[in-house]
Amino acid sequence: MIFLELFYVFSKIGIFNFGGGYAMLSLIQDEVVNKHHWMTVNEFTDIVAISQSTPGPIGINCATYTGYTAVIHAGFPTWAAVLGAILASLSVIWLPFILMVSISRFLLRHSQSKAVTDIFGTLRLVIVGLLAAAAIMLMSKENFGNPSESVFTFIVSLIIFFMSFVGTRVYKIHPIVIILLCGLAGLAIY
């Protein structure tokens, strides 16, 4: 039964996912391509590309797309595939949510204790490093263009990067406005 399998597989993916969407991609690939043959490697690569360029968490994007494709491949009509997509997406969420309820309650109760204050004091510094690492790892050819192929694209990307940074840090422009402006700039320049 394809719906039960989707529920089981994506519940598993949700609870074993530590450290963000990119970390979960290999797990999803293993389950969806290698074990269950719901799609080919090429289809999976397409999903990753789409997930990176559409709104929302990458894990949810993958779950939605896989749920849809798997049900279609099993020979069901579109409306059933839509249900499969929604089912797969919610399956990723529910177990971590239950865990989060208990963690939040625990932290609220002990938020004033010395141990919790000490631990979070250090962890707040670590989070700054985590964010910096995420940004550093995204400074890649995929996002800025390859300077040996197109100097123009690379320079335009650097300018967009710099202006976005100044726009948000110095002028406090809303991030949504900056994203929309950069999309328009891409459309106008390239």
Place this chain on the structure above:
Amino acid sequence: MGIYTEIFLTFAKIGSFTLGGGFAMVQLMEKEVVDKKKWLSHEEFMNTLVVAQSTPGLFAIDMASHIGLRLKGVKGGIVGALGTALPSIIAILLIAIFFQAFKENVYVEKIFMGIRPCVVALILAPCFGMARKAKLNKTNWWIPVVTALLISAFGVSPIWCILAAGIGGYLWGQVTK
């Protein structure tokens, strides 16, 4: 507007403009949840980041659940999580149904060529404000630097950094008591 509608719409808005994964959302979420709605202080927001990063599940969804839970208990958490997920589900469903046309559209690619570097800047930007709020000083500046290096240059999982720092912070607190 009821508080649940408000939570749902705020996170749906954040979910709609999260491109390139959970970290890209931090800047926007801080603006909406801390600066505008004043649901959390800056310090509480950073604690939320820590909790979301060190528990299983999707980063963005974990953030939304935790903030929703703090505001209105379990119902608030569910509303926050669904608000974050819904725009993503709708967008992907539309693309899954009309995939070929989307993939081959040159305008879509041009728009994304403009947006990608901007997303990197939006991830980097909150680091500086957060460093100040995390009380970065002459004795602890190496903690974020070493963390960033371990993860980006040596491929260490963030989980290990968080575990080590948590234990380290606890022990340091015991020693300096």
